[in-house]
Amino acid sequence: MAHKHFPFRFSPAGLRGLEASATLVINEKVNEMWAQGKEVYHLGFGESRFPVHxxxxxxxxxxxxxxxxxxxxxxxxxxxxxxxxxxxxxxxxxxxxxxxxxxxxxxxxxxxxxxxxxxxxxxxxxxxxxxxxxxxxxxxxxxxxxxxxxxxxxxxxxxxxxxxxxxxxxxxxxxxxxxxxxxxxxxxxxxxxxxxxxxxxxxxxxxxxxxxxxxxxxxxxxxxxxxxxxxxxxxxxxxxxxxxxxxxxxxxxxxxxxxxxxxxxxxxxxxxxxxxxxxxxxxxxxxxxxxxxxxDPDIEAYIDECARIHAIRTRYLWQGLRELGIRCPEPHGAFYLFPDFARWREPLAALGIRTDQQLAMHLLDVYRLATLPGSAFGAPPEQLTLRLSSSYLDMETYERSEAVLAAYRANPDPESFMREHHPNMNEALYRFRLFVQSLEERSPNGKVPELVFE
Ligand SMILES: Cc1ncc(COP(=O)(O)O)c(C=O)c1O
Known part of the structure; x- marks a missing residue:
């Protein structure tokens, strides 16, 4: 029988058990933070953002x-x-x-x-x-x-x-x-x-x-x-x-x-x-x-050029994480990384972080780093994995994507391209560094330094 108060009744077939995805939850929170004028480093957004040829x-x-x-x-x-x-x-x-x-x-x-x-x-x-x-x-x-x-x-x-x-x-x-x-x-x-x-x-x-x-x-x-x-x-x-x-x-x-x-x-x-x-x-x-x-030769060349830039950006992020001691499989393609933080299970537990969702929320709340929990991809939550995407940072707007492409065309040397034209990617890595340091410094009963980013 229809409920008077509900204009819509939903079919449980198929929909039952489907919940708002972790991706949506994180994105909503990021949008909220952006609306409050807060800087967020969005590593959760997996979209190739090069200009339309x-x-x-x-x-x-x-x-x-x-x-x-x-x-x-x-x-x-x-x-x-x-x-x-x-x-x-x-x-x-x-x-x-x-x-x-x-x-x-x-x-x-x-x-x-x-x-x-x-x-x-x-x-x-x-x-x-x-x-x-x-x-x-x-x-x-x-x-x-x-x-x-x-x-x-x-x-x-x-x-x-x-x-x-x-x-x-x-x-x-x-x-x-x-x-x-x-x-x-x-x-x-x-x-x-x-x-x-x-x-x-x-x-x-x-x-x-x-x-x-x-x-x-x-x-x-x-x-x-x-x-x-x-x-x-x-x-x-x-x-x-x-x-x-x-x-x-x-x-x-x-x-x-x-x-x-x-x-x-x-x-x-x-x-x-x-x-x-x-x-x-x-x-x-x-x-x-x-x-x-x-x-078309121009289109073919563009496809390969964009792939090279994705490779440089993704592998730079991967190298940066590795230098921090974060375990992460080497990427061969696409623009994603899947690191895990199980190595710091104890200091994380001391912070009340036992699942990847809690880890992602902590990184967002404290470090303004938006990531996705690996459990959204079927990984066990206690594996403490995150999915990072390299595709968004420093290509946040159409204009910035055009600027990244132009910078690469002017000088394709990966070193200077990443150092000079990727302030947000570098800042995100810096924040990961602070996070890892805080975990390293923390003895099982010690305190984690308070961090406030504006
Ligand atoms: C693995 C994978 N398959 C498929 C898609 C969707 O592609 P399409 O835009 O063709 O629907 C995505 C997009 O994020 C993806 O990551």
């Missing part, structure tokens, strides 16, 4: 008059270019009829999860949205544990154990979601590991959803390999324009299905969901995407 902006402008609904699968011309792009960039042979264009890879992932039966196998840690998306479509999630001492690497043994655990409970673990370069750790799979993983997945008949949205944001340490090269019959590859061209707000993603009959069926299922939900991806954006995927 002028040629792409012009392409969008020119196609503003495109106002008709497009096919749910996406424009054929765009799909053809996406196919060529994947072939040339990732040596992945793709047929345009196995590609679907969607309003961001996130929406496509949701549609895929809705379309596919079976439980999800999710490496720990994983991007914040995978688990809630599974929840929304009533899909059971089986977390695959990992260890900070092993840089949170996914192992076949841990995957197998997670499958067996699910099967003992009569579950059907059938879908593995992988993400390389990884959000939140920045790690990338090697070709050897993918080969091994492919053999395991083939043996077990697993469907792999391979989120490769950061595939072109690499640091030059490891090469990106597409899982579909090793397991073409069972892998769906996800990508889009959000990261390597900083076009998150334009909402254009792609999903590439296997070339077999099963892939054709899956494409049909996702296209059906698309046609009954978002209909089609925004027309002018699709027309502009022809340039983004079209192999």
């Amino acid at each position: 002028p040629k792409i902006a012009e392409a969008l402008r020119q196609h503003a008059y495109q106002h008709s609904y497009l096919p749910s699968q996406g424009l054929l011309e765009v799909r053809e270019l996406v196919a060529e792009f994947y072939e040339s960039r990732f040596r992945l042979p793709v047929s345009p009829d196995r590609i679907i264009i969607g309003p961001g890879s996130k929406a496509l992932l949701h549609a895929l999860m809705q379309a596919l039966d079976g439980e999800l196998l999710l490496p720990t840690p994983s991007w914040v949205s995978y688990q809630p998306q599974a929840h929304l479509v009533h899909k059971e999630v089986n977390w695959i544990p990992s260890s900070p001492a092993q840089d949170f690497a996914l192992t076949i043994e841990a995957l197998q154990e997670a499958m067996e655990r699910s099967e003992r409970a009569w579950g059907n673990p059938e879908i593995l979601l992988i993400n390389s370069p990884n959000n939140p750790t920045g790690r990338m799979f090697t070709a050897e590991f993918l080969q091994e993983l492919a053999e395991f997945c083939r043996e077990e008949g697993l469907t792999v959803l391979s989120d490769e949205i950061y595939g072109l944001v690499t640091h030059g340490v490891r090469k990106h390999y597409a899982m579909a090269r090793y397991y073409p019959e069972g892998t769906v590859t996800l990508g889009g324009l959000s990261k390597h061209l900083s076009l998150g707000g334009w909402r254009l993603g792609v999903a590439i299905m296997p070339g077999n009959r099963a892939g054709a069926q899956l494409l049909k299922a996702v296209r059906t969901i698309a046609s009954e939900t978002w209909s089609a991806t925004t027309a002018p954006v699709q027309y502009a995407a022809k340039l983004a995927y079209g192999g």
Whole structure:
């Protein structure tokens, strides 16, 4: 029966158990602090913030008059270019009829999860949205544990154990979601590991959803390999324009299905969901995407230039943390770091900090450092991990992003680029230094120095 006082009644199916994410809680607090005029160093915000390439902006402008609904699968011309792009960039042979264009890879992932039966196998840690998306479509999630001492690497043994655990409970673990370069750790799979993983997945008949949205944001340490090269019959590859061209707000993603009959069926299922939900991806954006995927030398150079800058900034932050004795896996791609503070468990406990959420709140309250707790990514709270993003500091506004790009073009030497043009990144590192010092200086019964930042 409807409650008189509540105009809206919510469907518990799917929504029950979903809570406001830690990301939202931190962001709201940061906004509050900003509104009070307080300086906050935002390492929680993961968005590539380089300017829109002028040629792409012009392409969008020119196609503003495109106002008709497009096919749910996406424009054929765009799909053809996406196919060529994947072939040339990732040596992945793709047929345009196995590609679907969607309003961001996130929406496509949701549609895929809705379309596919079976439980999800999710490496720990994983991007914040995978688990809630599974929840929304009533899909059971089986977390695959990992260890900070092993840089949170996914192992076949841990995957197998997670499958067996699910099967003992009569579950059907059938879908593995992988993400390389990884959000939140920045790690990338090697070709050897993918080969091994492919053999395991083939043996077990697993469907792999391979989120490769950061595939072109690499640091030059490891090469990106597409899982579909090793397991073409069972892998769906996800990508889009959000990261390597900083076009998150334009909402254009792609999903590439296997070339077999099963892939054709899956494409049909996702296209059906698309046609009954978002209909089609925004027309002018699709027309502009022809340039983004079209192999234009200026655009190609811009993609690589932005990746180099992300690499310099992210690795600078990583080096800075390492010099403070903070354990953190070396990033290979994307713009994230996943340090842990378990080394200071005792002095932290003396401060009343026993979970990563408390740690993130302490850093925000006392040091004005905004970070995200690792538990938002599925890490156990007592591991005391944080997810840091290098993408926002010193690129807070469009003008500042343009200035960072101009500074790099004027002098790409990483040393001086970071020293002279990254005051906020350096200040954030300084504050981490103070925090670590306060933990080091604190004996189990000692006092932590009071710090007040204005
Ligand atoms: C790992 C990962 N996958 C997917 C997305 C979403 O990408 P899109 O803008 O294509 O929906 C993000 C964005 O933060 C991400 O970090």
